[in-house]
Amino acid sequence: MLVLWSLIVAVLAAAVLLRTLWPWAWVEAPLVWRVLTTAVRLQRWARRRPPTTLLDLLVQRARRSPHKPFVVFEGRPLSYGQLETESNRVGQVLRDTLRPGDCAALLLPNGPLFLAAWFGLAKLGCAAAFLNTNIRGQSLIHCFNSSGARTLLTATELWSSVEDVLPALRSEKVMVFILDGEYAGEDVETLKDKIQAASDEPLPASLRSGVTFQSPFIYIFTSGTTGLPKAAIINHLRAHQMVNFITSCGIHSSDVLYTTLPLYHSSGCLLGICGCINVGATIVLRRKFSATHFWDDCRKYNVTVIQYVGELLRYLCNVPKRSNDREHKVRMAFGNGLRADVWREFLNQFGNIQICEFYGATEGNIGFMNCTGKIGAVGHINFLLKWFYAFHLVKYDAAQEAPVRGANGRCVEVATGEVGLLISKITPRNPFTGYVGNKILTERKHLRDVFCEGDLYFNTGDLMLMDHDNFIYFQDRIGDTFRWKGENVATTEVADVLSALDFVQNVCVYGVTVPGHEGRAGMAAIQLRTGADWDGEQLYEHVVTHLPSYARPRFLRQQEAIETTGTFKYYKVTLTKEGFNPATVEDALFILDDKRKAYVPMEEEVYQSVINNLIKL
Ligand SMILES: *[C@@H]1O[C@H](CO)[C@@H](O)[C@H](O)[C@H]1NC(C)=O
Numbered sequence: 001m002l003v004l005w006s007l008i009v010a011v012l013a014a015a016v017l018l019r020t021l022w023p024w025a026w027v028e029a030p031l032v033w034r035v036l037t038t039a040v041r042l043q044r045w046a047r048r049r050p051p052t053t054l055l056d057l058l059v060q061r062a063r064r065s066p067h068k069p070f071v072v073f074e075g076r077p078l079s080y081g082q083l084e085t086e087s088n089r090v091g092q093v094l095r096d097t098l099r100p101g102d103c104a105a106l107l108l109p110n111g112p113l114f115l116a117a118w119f120g121l122a123k124l125g126c127a128a129a130f131l132n133t134n135i136r137g138q139s140l141i142h143c144f145n146s147s148g149a150r151t152l153l154t155a156t157e158l159w160s161s162v163e164d165v166l167p168a169l170r171s172e173k174v175m176v177f178i179l180d181g182e183y184a185g186e187d188v189e190t191l192k193d194k195i196q197a198a199s200d201e202p203l204p205a206s207l208r209s210g211v212t213f214q215s216p217f218i219y220i221f222t223s224g225t226t227g228l229p230k231a232a233i234i235n236h237l238r239a240h241q242m243v244n245f246i247t248s249c250g251i252h253s254s255d256v257l258y259t260t261l262p263l264y265h266s267s268g269c270l271l272g273i274c275g276c277i278n279v280g281a282t283i284v285l286r287r288k289f290s291a292t293h294f295w296d297d298c299r300k301y302n303v304t305v306i307q308y309v310g311e312l313l314r315y316l317c318n319v320p321k322r323s324n325d326r327e328h329k330v331r332m333a334f335g336n337g338l339r340a341d342v343w344r345e346f347l348n349q350f351g352n353i354q355i356c357e358f359y360g361a362t363e364g365n366i367g368f369m370n371c372t373g374k375i376g377a378v379g380h381i382n383f384l385l386k387w388f389y390a391f392h393l394v395k396y397d398a399a400q401e402a403p404v405r406g407a408n409g410r411c412v413e414v415a416t417g418e419v420g421l422l423i424s425k426i427t428p429r430n431p432f433t434g435y436v437g438n439k440i441l442t443e444r445k446h447l448r449d450v451f452c453e454g455d456l457y458f459n460t461g462d463l464m465l466m467d468h469d470n471f472i473y474f475q476d477r478i479g480d481t482f483r484w485k486g487e488n489v490a491t492t493e494v495a496d497v498l499s500a501l502d503f504v505q506n507v508c509v510y511g512v513t514v515p516g517h518e519g520r521a522g523m524a525a526i527q528l529r530t531g532a533d534w535d536g537e538q539l540y541e542h543v544v545t546h547l548p549s550y551a552r553p554r555f556l557r558q559q560e561a562i563e564t565t566g567t568f569k570y571y572k573v574t575l576t577k578e579g580f581n582p583a584t585v586e587d588a589l590f591i592l593d594d595k596r597k598a599y600v601p602m603e604e605e606v607y608q609s610v611i612n613n614l615i616k617l
């Protein structure tokens with residue numbers, strides 16, 4: 001009898017303990033189980049020589065189920081087997097050009113060719129650097145050079161971007177190839193015919209004998225806190241980790257994924273494409289996002305899982321309601337940047353879809369995911385996660401743009417419910433691989449001597465908040481980047497472009513929030529040179545020529561003098577708060593007007609139209 005009672009007491013005690021320690025166990029236990037099993041599998045793959053990379057998974061799937069559709073693009077399905085042979089062909093053609101360990105840059109639109117080139121390069125033991133297809137001119141050259149690539153692979157439709165910078169590439173003896181189309185000027189070779197004629201025999205495994213989990217798989221360009229985009233190194237281990245993270249939210253081989261995100265971003269290529277390979281599912285890939293075609297595509301292809309960024313779901317909610325809005329098979333959506341209001345509206349309009357909202361930077365060493373469905377949260381912190389990632393939220397001084405240091409010189413953790421800067425300890429298990437060949441930029445993401453002498457953290461640059469139930473919420477991004485239309489904009493890059501105008505003396509670029517929009521719209525405060533005149537048309541012309549559309553400042557503010565702090569930093573926080581309302585800002589304000597091809601004065605009624613979402617930004 002005593003034994004029985006002890007047993008009951010023990011079970012009750014355990015239940016109480018579990019409830020206190022881990023109240024969400026019933027939702028999160030399956031997730032934890034999947035995370036643990038994938039971690040064990042990863043260990044096994046890491047021990048193999050050479051280790052099992054995502055490319056190996058693709059090859060295995062192609063061998064086991066060659067006819068299973070892998071990618072459906074513009075109505076045309078391509079099976080795992082077909083992609084395997086296509087990438088063999090690309091690899092065979094490039095074999096004489098590239099050596100194992102080299103890197104080649106891809107400037108390609110979404111489509112099967114992107115995938116064939118990427119995996120073809122991987123089969124040669126080479127890394128691929130994915131260039132943003134919107135960038136041009138100096139930015140393009142900068143990105144290309146920073147990847148260390150000596151070969152550029154592109155497509156006919158992006159040729160005009162390459163042609164602009166061809167002299168610069170030629171002077172560096174860069175090899176440029178067009179993978180499709182007929183164009184063949186004197187100075188560029190198209191590989192289309194060669195690829196079609198090439199053997200589809202697998203490439204010798206010896207080419208990849210030097211590959212380890214630490215070898216770079218791809219380079220992704222990110223606008224970090226400063227300057228021009230940087231190439232973040234994604235090695236094979238990191239790629240696996242990101243992919244496991246996403247498939248652990250419960251995606252299966254019977255699923256049909258749908259992505260309209262660009263493949264040059266880590267979301268599209270790693271979470272979308274590699275996530276699909278990881279479980280052996282099918283992915284419907286679209287050249288570009290279209291709100292009007294979105295649900296028709298989902299119905300046509302029996303899509304079950306969609307991938308988003310916050311803006312995307314907002315655009316879907318803005319399309320006029322249709323009677324068949326709930327007729328689809330979509331059961332899950334995964335992505336990041338979803339605001340609570342859009343989240344609610346989306347579920348209302350399109351039915352009961354499980355939202356897996358996650359947080360994680362491409363180059364970061366930490367990520368969260370909310371698979372519990374708590375609206376607005378990016379994740380739920382349980383003790384296991386806390387043990388796995390040594391992260392903290394610390395007090396941040398926005399004016400000084402630095403973490404607050406206490407009397408002892410150490411950082412200070414915020415209280416529960418308070419906003420703090422997310423930092424994550426750099427450990428062998430959670431490494432920060434940094435940026436290609438750029439020690440200074442890598443160092444800037446480091447935070448040292450945080451809680452004790454000599455410790456080292458990754459500074460995410462993101463402000464977060466954790467509530468009393470351990471749900472974590474994204475609040476804002478600090479410093480010199482902001483997000484707009486799903487892209488990161490580096491304020492320094494925009495400022496550099498504006499400063500090149502001869503009538504501009506000083507410029508300070510920041511992002512402002514606009515009701516009804518995700519992220520921040522670009523704004524610049526400009527001080528003219530003495531005696532110079534404001535020229536809204538020239539400003540427009542200059543901005544449109546040198547910046548991709550998402551990076552162009554939507555609003556300008558002309559200031560007599562731009563105030564700086566003692567350390568010559570601009571008072572961005574004040575400017576950001578003051579915003580672009582002509583009723584409250586005394587300086588002259590301007591708005592980018594594509595119809596009139598100029599920055600035009602912001603009248604009160606224009607401001608009202610922006611606020612009420614009547615003007616497209
Ligand atoms: C979608 O599902 C329906 C019903 O299950 C089926 O008839 C149709 O062929 C499927 N379409 C595609 C593209 O798989």
Ligand SMILES: *[C@@H]1O[C@H](CO)[C@@H](O)[C@H](O)[C@H]1NC(C)=O
Pocket residue numbers: 354355357369370371372373374375377378379380471
């Ligand atoms: C998580 O998802 C569950 C179910 O979808 C939902 O009830 C909960 O509010 C969500 N929370 C998070 C953090 O996802």
